[in-house]
Amino acid sequence: MSVLGVTDPTTGEVVHTEPAMTDLEVQGAVDRARAAFPGWADRSFAERAEVLRAVAARLRADRERLGALMTVEMGKPVREARGEVEKAAWAAEHYADHAETYLATEDVASDATRSYVQHLPLGPALGILPWNAPFWLAFRFLAPALMAGNTALLKHDPHVPQCARAIAALFDEQVGAPPGLVEALLVTTPQVEEVIRDPRVATVSFTGSTRGGAAVASIAAGEIKPHVLELGGSDPAVVLEDADLDEAAAGIATMRVINAGQSCIAAKRVVVVDAVHDRFVELLHQRLAALVVGDPRDEGTDVGPLARADLRAEVDRQVQESVAAGAVCRLGGAVPDGPGYFYPVTLLTDVTPDMTVSREETFGPVAAVLRVASVEDAMRVADDTPYGLGASIWTSAPRGEALARRFMTGQVAVNGIVKTDPRLPSGGVRRSGYGRELGRQGILHFVNAQQVWVGPRQA
Structure with a gap:
């Protein structure tokens, strides 16, 4: 029997184990999600919204306990954990407020007496989710999927089973949810393929590594199932000579260490023009050195x-390989003694595009600074990556907007941090995935855009 184990990353000690669901138990969960679908799909937007708003209220009322689950299972600091629970509630409320408008029937003129496009739910939706933001990423999937009229199957990373169970438990009869509306699949990764292939599962949303996304895409495509992928990133943060350097240093430091740097959309390569490089590095060093690791x-x-x-x-391998290749380590850069899986906030300069920290996604608190001669060099280096998730640029606003279209990324922040927001679409291109989550574009993944032609034909 497979076992799911939780190791507290602060101590390195195993704090919880439980058996993975059996194949029969998984089938039961899918059965319940499928059985709940017709009744949920028949509910009005207002009735679905009542459930989502009640869940949002629960999240806020219980944010200390729910946040603590993330702290134990994947090491998120308590302040960030509270914020994540709040953001999950915001996503639920956003789609409760806006789903009906996002999915409004669209009349389209044609040769029909009337022709239009209506947006209909698909069925049980499978969300395959990582460990780094268990609540936010779940609700980024759940809120649009449920408000579109689908039921949901949540497959979290095996290292955060208590988070997964707690999220599913929010959707019970006390909030008006039917049994089976949200089912947590506490399974090992090899068990996921059969769930994707299950004919009762209508669509798939995957957030995780590029390698994992490729595997999910292959399986889903083989079953002719729609899927959306939000994968890895090596986001550039470009600092030009007219940037507000204090603001840039503050924003980039924040992006680099959110969730200990374990974020797909974190700024990972800091590309700075020569004219302001030294001063910017000094400011960034000050910001990073002041952070408390603990x-x-x-x-x-x-x-x-x-x-x-x-x-x-x-x-650590990525840092050591880059230092060996000539990068200068100005801060951190060594695994500390003691229990747990701590890694110091690290600042590397003299980084070149061929070094490991430039070529690979760095999933930790490591800032890699690349010096360039000009804006043209900056844009070329920023685009020198197989990824295309997000980018930020620090310069005058008009110049930043003009340059934004030259980034091959799904989102660009001008003089601000790259972040996800329920109001705005998020996703990537190239090896960072395809499709969009959040905003109006995100909910459209979970519907059948059905064309209706009503006769008689008109001249």
Whole structure:
């Protein structure tokens, strides 16, 4: 029997184990989601919204307990954990407020007496989710999928089973949810393929690594099932000579260490023009050096541990290979002694595009600064990556907007941090995935845009 184990990354100790669901139990969960679908699809937008708003209220009322689950299972500092629960509630409320408008029937003139496009739910939707933001990424999937009239199957990473169970438990009869509306699949990764292939599962949303996304896409495509992929990133942050350097240093430091740097849309390559390079590096160094790395349960902690030992080893390999290739380590850069999976906030300069920290996604608190001669060089280096998730540029607003279209990314922030927002679409291009989540574009993944032609034909 497969076992799901939770290791507290602060101590390195196993704090929870439980058996993975059997294949028969998985089938039961899919059965319940399928059985709940017709009745949920028949509910009005207002009736679905009542459930989502009640769940949002629950999230806010119980944010301390729910946030603590993330702190134990993947090491998120308590302040960030509370914020994530709040953001999940915001997503639920946003789609409760706007789904009906997003999915309004569209009249289209044709040769029919009337022709239009209506947006209909698909059926049970499968969300395959990583460990780094268990609540936010779940609700980024759940809120649009449910408000579109689908039921949901949640497959979280095996290292955060208590988060997964707690999310599913929010959707019970007390909030007006039918049994089976949201089912948590506490399974190992190899069990997921059969769920994707199950004919009762209508669509798939995957957030995770590029390698994992490729596997999911292959299976889903083989079953002719729609799917959306939000994958890895090596986001550039470009700093030009007319930037507000204090603001740029503050924003880039924040992006680099959110969730201990374990974020797909974190700024990972900092590309700075020569004219302001030295001053910017000084300011960034000050910001990063002031951050407190420590116990994520402590209110004063800015950066907690990495989620697993293998993740820390991977980040350290990337740093050591880059230093060996000529990068200068100005801060951090060494695995500390002691328990847990901590890695220091690290600043590398003299980084070149061929170094490991430039070529690979760095999933940890490591800022890699690349010096360039001009804006043209900056844009070329920024685009020198197989990824295309997000980018930020720090310059005058008009110049930033003009240059935004030259980034081959799904989103660009001008003088601000790259972040996800329920009001705006998020996603990537190239090896960062395809499709969009959030905003109006995100909910359209979960519907059948059905054309209706009503005769008689008109001249």
